[in-house]
Amino acid sequence: MHLAIDARGLRKRFGPADVLTGLDLAVPAGTIFALLGPNGAGKTTTINILTTLVHPDEGTARIAGHDVVADPEAVKRRISLTGQSAAVDEVLTGAENLVMFGRLSGLSARGARRRADELLRRFELSDAAGRRLGTYSGGMRRRLDLALSLVVDVPVIFLDEPTTGLDTRSRQELWRVIRSLADGGATVFLTTQYLEEADLLADRIAVLDRGRVVAEGTADELKALVGGEVVELRDAEGALLAELPTDGTVHGLRRAVEELDRLAAASVDGSAVSIRRPSLDDVFLQLTGREHAPALQESR
């Protein structure tokens, strides 16, 4: 298997804070990989190390076969990074920003214009091409940031929390764009606090907790870690009243259903018991013993 990202035993400490405590990652080329973790888990630190911006205290990382410490220039030629603060000019239009960036990256005037047009189309920004960036919505800005990082074609794309702070519609537009990147053959490494986003987008997901990966796999594999189905009780309007995890056995299911049935009888008219597969929220709770606070919305 060809690995686009191969990180072993990464450690990073800032003063007294042990931020990464032995992080391993193996990301196959051409896949979308999500690093999932709450605020302060070390997601940006990981991205900074993988993109050569920060040196690890210990451990190694190779991007497309090149070591981030020994050969940062080779790594930089093969990656793009989109974070929360891109260097763009508010007064210029979207198209002008892209053309300027293309020229700075060594494209001819005509080549830069052609590339800008292509990217504006791909990121659904053609209609806004002639507008100043200052007038863009949050979602449009995020798409333009992403387009800017792709003016030069690269095989490995890093996205640090690409959809944080966006509304549902902008988030969905961005998801579409991110998928199209992987369809084009790129490897996409993204960080997110949203279980739903990791579930929807990523081929594989790593759960980051206290500076290391505590679980890694497909969404289904992670859900399987939790074991059995979850039985839940909802009122007539569909609002969740109670939920009980089960061990997946018939006996366990029956016990949970009976328990909820008693609750239902005692409380609300028109309530209903149903059974669902475990969600990634359940996985996070199981793996870390803590609720995953910033869940986007019910992902069940």
Ligand SMILES: Nc1ncnc2c1ncn2[C@@H]1O[C@H](COP(=O)(O)OP(=O)(O)OP(=O)(O)O)[C@@H](O)[C@H]1O
């Ligand atoms: N340069 C630095 N100096 C000191 N502490 C730092 C530095 N960079 C990060 N940290 C600390 O390391 C921890 C992890 O930070 P990091 O930014 O990697 O987390 P994150 O998962 O990206 O969080 P968020 O979801 O808020 O973006 C935090 O406690 C942060 O305060």
Ligand SMILES: [Mg+2]
């Ligand atoms: Mg961060």
